[in-house]
Amino acid sequence: NAFEISSLITILSYLISFSFQQRIEIHKLRQGDNLILGFSIGGGIDQDPTQNPFSEDKTDKGIYVTRVTEGGPAEVAGLQIGDKIMQVNGWDMTMVTHDQARKRLTKRNEEVVRLLVTRQSLQKAVQQSMMS
Amino acid sequence: MSAAMDTESTYSGYSHYSGHSKKAHRQGSRDRHKSPRSKDGSRSEKSVTIQTPPAEPLLGNDASRAEEGQDDNWGETTTAITGTSEHSISQEDIARISKDLEDSVGLDCKRYLGLTVAAVLGLLVFLTPIAFILLPQILWRDDLEPCGTVCEGLFISVAFKLLILLIGTWALFFRQPKADLPRVFVFRALLLVLIFLFVFSYWLFYGVRILDSKDTNYQGIVQYAVSLVDALLFIHYLAIVLLELRQLQPMFTLKVVRSTDGESRYYSLGHLSIQRAALVVLENYYRDFTVYNPALLTASKSRAAKHMAGLKVYNVDGPGNNASGQSRAMIAAAARRRDSSHNELYYEEADHERRVKKRRARLVVAVEEAFTHIKRLQAEEQQKAPGEMMDPREAAQAIFPSMARALQKYLRTTRQQQYHSMESILQHLSFCITNNMTPKAFLERYLNPGPTLQYDRDRWFSKQWTLVSEEAVTSGLQDGIVFVLKCLDFSLVVNVKKIPFIKLSEEFIDPKSHKFVLRLQSETSV
Numbered sequence: 154n155a156f157e158i159s160s161l162i163t164i165l166s167y168l169i170s171f172s173f174q175q176r177i178e179i180h181k182l183r184q185g186d187n188l189i190l191g192f193s194i195g196g197g198i199d200q201d202p203t204q205n206p207f208s209e210d211k212t213d214k215g216i217y218v219t220r221v222t223e224g225g226p227a228e229v230a231g232l233q234i235g236d237k238i239m240q241v242n243g244w245d246m247t248m249v250t251h252d253q254a255r256k257r258l259t260k261r262n263e264e265v266v267r268l269l270v271t272r273q274s275l276q277k278a279v280q281q282s283m284m285s
Numbered sequence: 286m287s288a289a290m291d292t293e294s295t296y297s298g299y300s301h302y303s304g305h306s307k308k309a310h311r312q313g314s315r316d317r318h319k320s321p322r323s324k325d326g327s328r329s330e331k332s333v334t335i336q337t338p339p340a341e342p343l344l345g346n347d348a349s350r351a352e353e354g355q356d357d358n359w360g361e362t363t364t365a366i367t368g369t370s371e372h373s374i375s376q377e378d379i380a381r382i383s384k385d386l387e388d389s390v391g392l393d394c395k396r397y398l399g400l401t402v403a404a405v406l407g408l409l410v411f412l413t414p415i416a417f418i419l420l421p422q423i424l425w426r427d428d429l430e431p432c433g434t435v436c437e438g439l440f441i442s443v444a445f446k447l448l449i450l451l452i453g454t455w456a457l458f459f460r461q462p463k464a465d466l467p468r469v470f471v472f473r474a475l476l477l478v479l480i481f482l483f484v485f486s487y488w489l490f491y492g493v494r495i496l497d498s499k500d501t502n503y504q505g506i507v508q509y510a511v512s513l514v515d516a517l518l519f520i521h522y523l524a525i526v527l528l529e530l531r532q533l534q535p536m537f538t539l540k541v542v543r544s545t546d547g548e549s550r551y552y553s554l555g556h557l558s559i560q561r562a563a564l565v566v567l568e569n570y571y572r573d574f575t576v577y578n579p580a581l582l583t584a585s586k587s588r589a590a591k592h593m594a595g596l597k598v599y600n601v602d603g604p605g606n607n608a609s610g611q612s613r614a615m616i617a618a619a620a621r622r623r624d625s626s627h628n629e630l631y632y633e634e635a636d637h638e639r640r641v642k643k644r645r646a647r648l649v650v651a652v653e654e655a656f657t658h659i660k661r662l663q664a665e666e667q668q669k670a671p672g673e674m675m676d677p678r679e680a681a682q683a684i685f686p687s688m689a690r691a692l693q694k695y696l697r698t699t700r701q702q703q704y705h706s707m708e709s710i711l712q713h714l715s716f717c718i719t720n721n722m723t724p725k726a727f728l729e730r731y732l733n734p735g736p737t738l739q740y741d742r743d744r745w746f747s748k749q750w751t752l753v754s755e756e757a758v759t760s761g762l763q764d765g766i767v768f769v770l771k772c773l774d775f776s777l778v779v780n781v782k783k784i785p786f787i788k789l790s791e792e793f794i795d796p797k798s799h800k801f802v803l804r805l806q807s808e809t810s811v
Contacts, residue, residue, distance in 0.1 A: 189810075189811070190811045192810070192811065193808050193809060193810040193811070194808070194809055194810075194811060195806060195807070195808045195809075196806075199805075200804075200805055200806050200807065201804035201805060201806050204804075204806035205806065219808050220808070220810070222810075251807060251809065255809050255811060258811045259811050
């Protein structure tokens, strides 16, 4: 009986942690000739991961959101500073260079980008609730 | 213009008086030494001790009494004023005079005895090979085998080796002794004994085997003499190594701290005996340490005295003299009470700093202005205006009045006034003028207290030193030894530390191995 309960809890916590990879849909804003998303990215496999202020693990070379412009499309869609971008429109962003990431986000023929992000604060909350 | 001589001039009258009197039952040797008297007058700022003249003259000294022209009631009507100096003059004076007496009688006998023994031994040793060669010629010339070229070659070599030995001995040993050490030099004594035994054994052998048996092999005798000279050269080499070379490599670091104001220095020495290390420390003391100025020490003592003063202990519980308990209670009470002496110290020091800086600024300006009045005459100008020419001394006297006041005030503020008399300042000024020094170079001597060597010998408080040590003074230096060099007014505490054993290892870096990468963290807005 105890074994069943603990296994159920483990499965549930995995589901929860996966679900806290949030899906964000941003509609690009047209400014003159450009389509902007309203945030800045940092990181990449060709960058120095130790200088990333948002990552918990300082060897993490993923793409992080470093700034979100006020009132921009990203903020409206719910993107927050410090989010790690895992996927963009299905393309993986955990093992890309900085320039590749930029290119994937700024494709001229796409008006909407769907991001899969994780957030440290949420991860921590889940971990704490799992431990207690 | 009594520039820096105020304190001295006031007391000159008294020293004059005490010097005059020749009465036998004045305090011992006081009258024989006029110079310490005038020294005392300048050293302490306010105290005067006046001795009462004796009532009746001895052995018909009426003539001298009449000369002095004093009235008989002088003793009763004079008051003795003692000021705020810590030592009483009479105590210090007597101690100093007794030390001076010791100086003059001296331990010269010991020094000269050592020197004469060494000289006699040296002469004997030098003449021995010559004697070895000449004695057979004198005593049994006819029996000797003829010995042509070989012997002559050996004679030449003996002559040159003796010459080299002579020069080497002169260079190494014939030096003015610079110090009187308490105990004999172990290595020197050892060497003298060694030489003595050596030469004695050679003479013994020579006497028994050669003189008695009248050996006819002259070449053998000459070679024997040559071997003696060779051995003497080797002993000379040993002397160099033991006396000079062994202590060159630094093994110990000595920390020397002066007990009165905490000034400290570090010196590196090799293997030396404690007395020789003390000698090195003293030689460097005169050059490195700033001069001892007793006027700078009075402040802390008065502060300490004020701290404990004003506390009285009353014994309420009845009779019973608990002295240690009382003193402990006093210390505890003094520690507990809220006193603001730290405040006083802070403001006093800040105030003093400001005053010194102000006076210093005034002094620098005055001296700079004074120096602009002097111009050096070139050779051709010297013929043109012979009337106005002055030599350096006159030039110094001409510009001195304009800076005298500022200088005097500055010296007073920094309590250096007894170290510089007007005469010495004038001399220094003319020296600076002669050597084309700038005002700053002239002032360098007054703005910072210099080492003891810079000042007049009379101002040194340190001439007779005593070595106080728990170990024997001829034993070598070791880690952790502490010895004290005491002189009358202060002492130098010396702490010996061994220089640590250094492990040095090597690491080779290929010059091609210096490679770098660029690490960026760029931010792009999308």
